[in-house]
Amino acid sequence: MTSPLPYDPDCLARCAAEIIVNVRELSARGWTPATSSNFSRRIDGQHVAITVSGRDKGKLTEADIMVVDLDGRPVATDQKSSAETLLHTQLYKRFPDIGCVLHTHSHNQTVASRLYAGAGHVHLAGYELLKAFTGNTTHDVEIDVPVFPNTQDMHTLAAQVDALLDRQPLWGYLIDGHGLYAWGRDMDEARRHLEAFEFLLGCVLDLRRLRS
Numbered sequence: 476m477t478s479p480l481p482y483d484p485d486c487l488a489r490c491a492a493e494i495i496v497n498v499r500e501l502s503a504r505g506w507t508p509a510t511s512s513n514f515s516r517r518i519d520g521q522h523v524a525i526t527v528s529g530r531d532k533g534k535l536t537e538a539d540i541m542v543v544d545l546d547g548r549p550v551a552t553d554q555k556s557s558a559e560t561l562l563h564t565q566l567y568k569r570f571p572d573i574g575c576v577l578h579t580h581s582h583n584q585t586v587a588s589r590l591y592a593g594a595g596h597v598h599l600a601g602y603e604l605l606k607a608f609t610g611n612t613t614h615d616v617e618i619d620v621p622v623f624p625n626t627q628d629m630h631t632l633a634a635q636v637d638a639l640l641d642r643q644p645l646w647g648y649l650i651d652g653h654g655l656y657a658w659g660r661d662m663d664e665a666r667r668h669l670e671a672f673e674f675l676l677g678c679v680l681d682l683r684r685l686r687s
């Protein structure tokens with residue numbers, strides 16, 4: 476007899492369905508080129524549904540979503556999770572109310588990360604869309620989106636993210652020449668943050684171009 480799964484398979488199926496439908500839309504916008512990007516959803520206090528490494532994110536099926544624990548170890552599968560699994564699980568482990576993490580490689584995100592890597596952050600102020608980060612209460616906030624150096628060493632990157640999270644609350648960050656991580660309590664909130672970052676980074680880049 477096979478041992479029962481340590482997570483609720485119905486819950487995994489719901490998470491996978493949500494990832495598939497949302498990621499298809501993000502991919503159709505060109506935000507996940509060449510199999511890049513990765514996506515996850517919390518199943519419960521110990522388990523996370525996450526994309527399998529190397530899959531075409533525009534064509535995800537249930538077979539492309541697997542389960543890892545909060546340390547990023549595969550659970551009840553021999554599939555290989557995203558190369559960047561640790562960047563997802565560090566957030567779920569640290570913040571019990573985070574339910575969804577989205578990572579994309581859009582053109583705007585990548586160009587902005589290159590342009591502002593030297594400064595270490597992109598400053599966002601004066602935009603109505605900043606309300607996306609304040610629960611639609613006020614636009615009167617200023618956000619510095621951090622830009623971390625790119626590396627294939629996820630432990631190094633995760634340690635840098637952790638150190639910054641010790642100092643300030645964050646809803647997302649850029650990685651130089653790479654892309655954006657954004658998260659939220661659920662898929663809707665994570666998508667709202669991701670879309671707001673994308674839009675605002677596009678504005679910053681356009682203004683910089685027009686003013687030069």
Ligand SMILES: CSC[C@@H](O)[C@@H](O)C(=O)COP(=O)(O)O
Nearest residue numbers: 510511512513528529530557558
């Ligand atoms: C295909 S290049 C992009 C990858 O190196 C990585 O940054 C990425 O976002 C996707 O990796 P994955 O292992 O499929 O989750």
Ligand SMILES: [Zn+2]
Nearest residue numbers: 511512653654
């Ligand atoms: Zn990536």
